Amino acid sequence: MSRAKVLTIDTMNPTVKKVEYAVRGPIVQRAVELERELSEGMKKPFAEVIKANIGDAHAMGQQPITFFRQVLALCSYPELLSDSTFPEDAKSRACRILQSCGGNSMGAYSASQGIDSVRQDVARYIERRDGGVACDPDNIYLTTGASDGIVTMLKLLVCGEGTTRTGVMIPIPQYPLYSAALAELGAVQIDYFLNEEKCWSLDITELQRAVNEARQYCNPRALCIINPGNPTGQVQSRQCIEDVIRFAAKERLFLMADEVYQDNVYAEGCQFHSFKKVLFEMGPEYAETVELASFHSTSKCYMGECGFRGGYMEIINMDDEVKDQLTKLLSVRLCPPVPGQALMDLVVNPPQPGEPSYGSFIKERTATLSALAEKAKLTEQVLNTVQGISCNPVQGAMYSFPRITIPEKAVKEATGQQPDMFYCMKMLEETGICLVPGSGFGQKDGTYHFRMTILPPTDKLKILLNKVKEFHQRFTQQYS
Amino acid sequence: MSRAKVLTIDTMNPTVKKVEYAVRGPIVQRAVELERELSEGMKKPFAEVIKANIGDAHAMGQQPITFFRQVLALCSYPELLSDSTFPEDAKSRACRILQSCGGNSMGAYSASQGIDSVRQDVARYIERRDGGVACDPDNIYLTTGASDGIVTMLKLLVCGEGTTRTGVMIPIPQYPLYSAALAELGAVQIDYFLNEEKCWSLDITELQRAVNEARQYCNPRALCIINPGNPTGQVQSRQCIEDVIRFAAKERLFLMADEVYQDNVYAEGCQFHSFKKVLFEMGPEYAETVELASFHSTSKCYMGECGFRGGYMEIINMDDEVKDQLTKLLSVRLCPPVPGQALMDLVVNPPQPGEPSYGSFIKERTATLSALAEKAKLTEQVLNTVQGISCNPVQGAMYSFPRITIPEKAVKEATGQQPDMFYCMKMLEETGICLVPGSGFGQKDGTYHFRMTILPPTDKLKILLNKVKEFHQRFTQQYS
Numbered sequence: 035m036s037r038a039k040v041l042t043i044d045t046m047n048p049t050v051k052k053v054e055y056a057v058r059g060p061i062v063q064r065a066v067e068l069e070r071e072l073s074e075g076m077k078k079p080f081a082e083v084i085k086a087n088i089g090d091a092h093a094m095g096q097q098p099i100t101f102f103r104q105v106l107a108l109c110s111y112p113e114l115l116s117d118s119t120f121p122e123d124a125k126s127r128a129c130r131i132l133q134s135c136g137g138n139s140m141g142a143y144s145a146s147q148g149i150d151s152v153r154q155d156v157a158r159y160i161e162r163r164d165g166g167v168a169c170d171p172d173n174i175y176l177t178t179g180a181s182d183g184i185v186t187m188l189k190l191l192v193c194g195e196g197t198t199r200t201g202v203m204i205p206i207p208q209y210p211l212y213s214a215a216l217a218e219l220g221a222v223q224i225d226y227f228l229n230e231e232k233c234w235s236l237d238i239t240e241l242q243r244a245v246n247e248a249r250q251y252c253n254p255r256a257l258c259i260i261n262p263g264n265p266t267g268q269v270q271s272r273q274c275i276e277d278v279i280r281f282a283a284k285e286r287l288f289l290m291a292d293e294v295y296q297d298n299v300y301a302e303g304c305q306f307h308s309f310k311k312v313l314f315e316m317g318p319e320y321a322e323t324v325e326l327a328s329f330h331s332t333s334k335c336y337m338g339e340c341g342f343r344g345g346y347m348e349i350i351n352m353d354d355e356v357k358d359q360l361t362k363l364l365s366v367r368l369c370p371p372v373p374g375q376a377l378m379d380l381v382v383n384p385p386q387p388g389e390p391s392y393g394s395f396i397k398e399r400t401a402t403l404s405a406l407a408e409k410a411k412l413t414e415q416v417l418n419t420v421q422g423i424s425c426n427p428v429q430g431a432m433y434s435f436p437r438i439t440i441p442e443k444a445v446k447e448a449t450g451q452q453p454d455m456f457y458c459m460k461m462l463e464e465t466g467i468c469l470v471p472g473s474g475f476g477q478k479d480g481t482y483h484f485r486m487t488i489l490p491p492t493d494k495l496k497i498l499l500n501k502v503k504e505f506h507q508r509f510t511q512q513y514s
Numbered sequence: 515m516s517r518a519k520v521l522t523i524d525t526m527n528p529t530v531k532k533v534e535y536a537v538r539g540p541i542v543q544r545a546v547e548l549e550r551e552l553s554e555g556m557k558k559p560f561a562e563v564i565k566a567n568i569g570d571a572h573a574m575g576q577q578p579i580t581f582f583r584q585v586l587a588l589c590s591y592p593e594l595l596s597d598s599t600f601p602e603d604a605k606s607r608a609c610r611i612l613q614s615c616g617g618n619s620m621g622a623y624s625a626s627q628g629i630d631s632v633r634q635d636v637a638r639y640i641e642r643r644d645g646g647v648a649c650d651p652d653n654i655y656l657t658t659g660a661s662d663g664i665v666t667m668l669k670l671l672v673c674g675e676g677t678t679r680t681g682v683m684i685p686i687p688q689y690p691l692y693s694a695a696l697a698e699l700g701a702v703q704i705d706y707f708l709n710e711e712k713c714w715s716l717d718i719t720e721l722q723r724a725v726n727e728a729r730q731y732c733n734p735r736a737l738c739i740i741n742p743g744n745p746t747g748q749v750q751s752r753q754c755i756e757d758v759i760r761f762a763a764k765e766r767l768f769l770m771a772d773e774v775y776q777d778n779v780y781a782e783g784c785q786f787h788s789f790k791k792v793l794f795e796m797g798p799e800y801a802e803t804v805e806l807a808s809f810h811s812t813s814k815c816y817m818g819e820c821g822f823r824g825g826y827m828e829i830i831n832m833d834d835e836v837k838d839q840l841t842k843l844l845s846v847r848l849c850p851p852v853p854g855q856a857l858m859d860l861v862v863n864p865p866q867p868g869e870p871s872y873g874s875f876i877k878e879r880t881a882t883l884s885a886l887a888e889k890a891k892l893t894e895q896v897l898n899t900v901q902g903i904s905c906n907p908v909q910g911a912m913y914s915f916p917r918i919t920i921p922e923k924a925v926k927e928a929t930g931q932q933p934d935m936f937y938c939m940k941m942l943e944e945t946g947i948c949l950v951p952g953s954g955f956g957q958k959d960g961t962y963h964f965r966m967t968i969l970p971p972t973d974k975l976k977i978l979l980n981k982v983k984e985f986h987q988r989f990t991q992q993y994s
């Protein structure tokens with residue numbers, strides 16, 4: 035039949051076409067194909083595909099926190115509340131969550147902003163985290179993963195046309211959710227470059243350069259920060275955060291702080307400082323005026339519960355009318371997934387000293403975080419032994435983002451493809467290792483990188499790093 | 515401090531401002547306030563607020579299907595797999611789901627399109643439902659509730675400016691997700707009116723009128739159908755569906771069939787026919803050309819699991835390049851919630867004859883569906899005893915949408931407010947019953963309605979209907 039289609043690549047939404055998302059791009063599609071080919075018995079130079087492309091801890095074998103899963107099982111099937119093998123603190127958490135659900139069931143829609151008691155628990159968590167700085171549960175919005183919150187906030191900010199179109203400053207390299215969302219919303223992406231030479235730190239002079247240039251062609255209205263950084267792994271100093279806040283106030287920018295890796299800090303001398311806390315410590319001139327949204331998620335840190343799609347955002351100094359509009363907008367999608375809300379509740383309200391599950395919780399959390407710290411160190415060390423690879427310390431988050439030297443000859447051969455895409459694709463075909471090329475996150479022209487998660491179990495990570503080393507040496511030889 | 519805000523109602527995204535969503539609008543906000551006031555001991559002319567505004571079965575006391583919740587508990591906390599009190603079929607379902615998850619954990623991100631094995635189960639379900647018409651799992655996309663799928667499909671379809679801007683035909687009355695999404699996307703909403711006199715049926719002549727008029731100011735590209743209908747409760751005949759498909763083919767419209775109430779059919783002589791099945795029975799001229807997306811959800815039917823945000827869409831005859839774009843777009847949000855995917859899997863693959871849980875599953879499902887059928891009948895009957903209220907049969911879905919006569923004097927007094935909003939607000943303040951005014955869904959000018967769910971338990975529903983009756987009589991007296 036030859037009736038022309040209504041919806042074709044030429045007649046579809048043009049802003050959707052502009053969206054790119056490297057973390058699940060062509061390399062990953064090829065990795066999935068290779069896995070299928072292997073399972074069908076096809077011969078390959080490797081026995082398994084290792085997906086080091088995405089920060090997905092459980093997929094890499096990390097075990098869930100027992101207490102969290104016990105409570106989720108109890109909430110799913112409350113008959114278990116009479117099962118004596120479940121600890122009492124798990125039961126009391128489950129009861130508290132269920133009592134806040136319509137009909138005492140996770141199957142009821144929640145309020146669009148999220149379950150009241152969960153938002154209260156989030157607020158108390160933030161107060162503890164920030165050394166007592168007050169947090170109002172009314173400023174907390176539960177979300178479907180941090181992704182949902184980030185896209186929603188960007189959506190509110192977009193307006194204007196031509197040179198008055200909203201511009202949003204994002205770090206380069208960045209987590210590509212930002213560029214994808216801005217493309218879809220038709221907003222202007224304003225790049226500011228992190229300083230690779232200074233351990234991917236953020237320079238205010240670079241922010242200033244970026245905003246000044248951008249004012250010639252758009253209306254810069256927001257500044258996004260990822261701390262700890264993805265893909266770059268840096269942890270910002272308190273001083274830097276203060277400077278950023280001062281800059282945002284001076285330039286009248288809405289601040290968006292992506293803090294999903296807030297528990298993932300490994301390097302000595304580094305510490306997580308929330309934007310909220312620093313803002314409030316700077317006194318009322320800032321604390322009462324600078325507009326800030328910060329984002330958290332159940333997907334990262336020590337729990338790595340990505341599949342549940344839990345998250346929250348805290349919103350500070352937002353105009354009341356805009357807040358009403360935000361709530362209205364969220365209500366169209368009804369509510370975030372309730373199991374994800376329950377999980378978020380457990381993350382912000384874990385077992386306390388004296389409760390039966392406290393010991394095992396601390397043990398499990400510590401084991402995961404110290405393994406991650408060890409793997410961060412290991413990754414940096416091994417990669418830096420390779421000539422042509424240079425890797426900044428992985429101070430936090432879950433990735434290394436080393437710079438790689440790609441020989442001229444390989445750059446030429448990669449026609450029509452980014453050289454680091456060419457490199458990563460070749461690595462995948464030869465070793466089964468799936469990485470994301472630096473071009474997917476943005477990088478200075480003429481530099482090349484890849485992103486690799488530090489999540490595989492230590493043994494496996496060692497093998498993987500060795501394979502990367504051998505591949506890089508082979509590749510360099512082949513093309514020089 | 516008096517620094518002007520970056521983000522204000524005047525500088526925020528103008529398309530977001532245009533969004534309206536009555537199901538959670540001012541009436542519901544007032545209901546929440548009243549609940550708080552009651553709990554603080556304030557005196558009211560009623561003892562509790564009854565939220566009959568939203569199709570939220572569990573919130574109204576409906577119990578979850580035991581088997582579904584057992585499997586979810588097993589998936590959440592797999593240690594329970596060695597607990598002998600769980601039935602074997604629940605365990606085997608849980609194992610199958612976990613084996614399809616990264617690291618055997620619901621905490622891993624799934625593929626963006628959804629878990630493979632779940633999509634296969636959905637495809638087999640559709641084949642059974644549609645009497646053997648083939649279904650390709652590649653055409654199945656798991657979603658975060660049906661809402662997510664619907665918004666995503668609309669997003670793909672939007673392009674053009676001015677008179678070439680995409681227009682989308684939606685029924686009036688409609689479920690307001692449609693108008694909200696179109697407003698946000700800046701697409702043109704094309705109203706076609708359902709025929710209240712003929713039990714809210716769909717006339718092709720009305721579709722034709724609507725599309726002809728719309729062609730003068732926009733580019734009509736899609737036609738949305740809700741069957742069984744929300745808020746109107748009608749179930750479409752096979753003949754009607756065939757006519758709609760023929761109309762869509764002739765007018766070159768992409769069909770979107772919202773079939774989330776596919777198991778909610780109560781009236782004698784009525785039966786659910788899927789658009790997919792009818793399309794394929796019409797032969798290759800239609801089956802191979804008409805583009806169709808159909809939507810399903812875990813939120814409705816007999817399970818009513820809204821909080822899990824599970825759903826799927828099936829996409830037929832979509833251009834391959836557009837499909838790639840769709841997959842890319844979904845990947846930005848990473849994946850739908852895995853517990854919701856697991857639940858969707860159970861809905862499409864429930865206990866089978868011979869399995870240990872079959873008996874109790876059938877019993878629970880039947881009990882819920884026959885109670886709903888009874889309540890549908892009861893609602894229609896009682897409402898039709900009231901002078902000034904006239905209610906079409908509730909053939910399916912979960913709502914009655916009766917027409918109400920509002921005296922002239924009340925219409926005048928409702929200045930600045932829709933008269934049915936005035937009516938519903940008054941009902942809420944006097945009786946504690948929370949309904950949604952017809953104006954939130956759209957209705958013919960000069961007619962007034964409200965939407966009320968049939969979900970409260972039968973006893974409670976009887977009381978509620980009586981209160982509505984008394985209120986209507988009082989209101990009519992007061993204003994005549």
Ligand SMILES: Cc1ncc(COP(=O)(O)O)c(C=O)c1O
Pocket residue numbers: 089178179180181182209211260264292294330331332333340343344345848
């Ligand atoms: C910096 C950053 N922000 C946000 C997200 C989104 O995570 P989620 O939507 O799973 O919470 C990620 C995921 O990798 C991330 O790395």
Ligand SMILES: Cc1ncc(COP(=O)(O)O)c(C=O)c1O
Pocket residue numbers: 368569658659660661662689691740744772774810811812813820823824825
């Ligand atoms: C007709 C219709 N479509 C879609 C939805 C969305 O439901 P969900 O996103 O919970 O699947 C609803 C919810 O009430 C509905 O009535």
